[in-house]
């Protein structure tokens with residue numbers, strides 16, 4: 360049995376992401392949890408003729424009046440192999456991802472408490488922003504419960520990789536499906552560091568092109584927020600990116616495929632898989648996104664940054680203070696909170 364769970368399944372990302380997971384034939388059970396509408400989304404998806412059995416769960420009603428299942432989160436999470444979290448509020452124009460911390464930190468902390476209790480061995484994929492802080496929040500909650508495994512918790516930065524393939528190809532004329540650009544660092548503005556010097560297949564951009572492409576990849580999220588004009592941020596492209604990353608995790612951990620490499624924002628404490636080497640290169644940050652090789656137990660190897668250009672070294676230097684602050688903010692939120 361391979362159970363995948365989506366927390367925040369009725370939202371703008373949650374619905375198309377759940378659809379894509381329903382189409383993934385490795386998944387045999389798909390549990391959808393949200394504070395609203397998840398049974399409806401589950402009923403709808405359950406008519407699709409793929410193997411996954413779909414169920415929807417809600418929290419218990421606040422007034423206790425309805426005869427709803429009492430422990431939706433528990434029932435959703437029990438026996439999960441994979442938990443994907445797109446729960447939380449999205450940006451409106453003029454906001455930074457860090458502005459979402461106030462609301463989303465508490466949502467993510469409470470969901471992490473459920474994961475610690477009901478699915479401590481699951482692979483956890485965090486989409487909720489600000490990713491630079493929500494991943495440390497999840498890790499700290501799991502640590503408090505004694506169940507944190509740094510090889511199993513991932514901040515999903517795949518949309519940055521997807522955008523990098525699309526935007527660079529629009530300049531070079533290459534087939535965007537075949538282009539890979541490692542994007543390292545974090546997932547907000549200047550913490551997003553595209554390594555265009557390592558683009559595959561290789562391509563030489565002019566310095567002007569490099570600067571324009573870097574800026575566009577770093578602020579790609581803002582393009583969508585602006586275009587949606589108050590109606591949220593990227594949902595469809597994020598669902599595709601999230602499903603791609605989930606599929607990579609399933610292919611590595613269930614099917615045992617080797618050699619799958621995807622950048623992701625992870626805890627660098629996993630020394631046995633190369634965390635320390637990357638940590639030394641990024642001024643001792645505790646979390647960072649680098650090329651991650653996936654294996655049957657999750658993170659198989661955290662690859663070093665490799666040769667990077669002077670321009671990319673400057674991007675890294677500019678990213679470190681913001682990443683440091685975002686990480687500390689997440690860690691302190693759990694350390695200072697009482698509701699665990």
Ligand SMILES: NC(=O)C1=CN([C@@H]2O[C@H](COP(=O)(O)OP(=O)(O)OC[C@H]3O[C@@H](n4cnc5c(N)ncnc54)[C@H](O)[C@@H]3O)[C@@H](O)[C@H]2O)C=CC1
Pocket residue numbers: 366367368369370371372373392393394395445446447448449450459463466469470485486487488489490515516517518519546591592593594597
């Ligand atoms: N990592 C990334 O690259 C990206 C991250 N995001 C982030 O993903 C998050 C979700 O975005 P959207 O789907 O557009 O928002 P949305 O508002 O459309 O959906 C969020 C869903 O979360 C649910 N929710 C709220 N509190 C919950 C709780 N305690 N338990 C379970 N579900 C809960 C809501 O009911 C809603 O259905 C935002 O924080 C956004 O910033 C968005 C795009 C890219």
Ligand SMILES: O=C([O-])CC(=O)C(=O)O
Pocket residue numbers: 449450456488518579580581583584592593
């Ligand atoms: O921009 C946002 O707020 C949503 C997001 O993370 C992205 O699209 O990369």
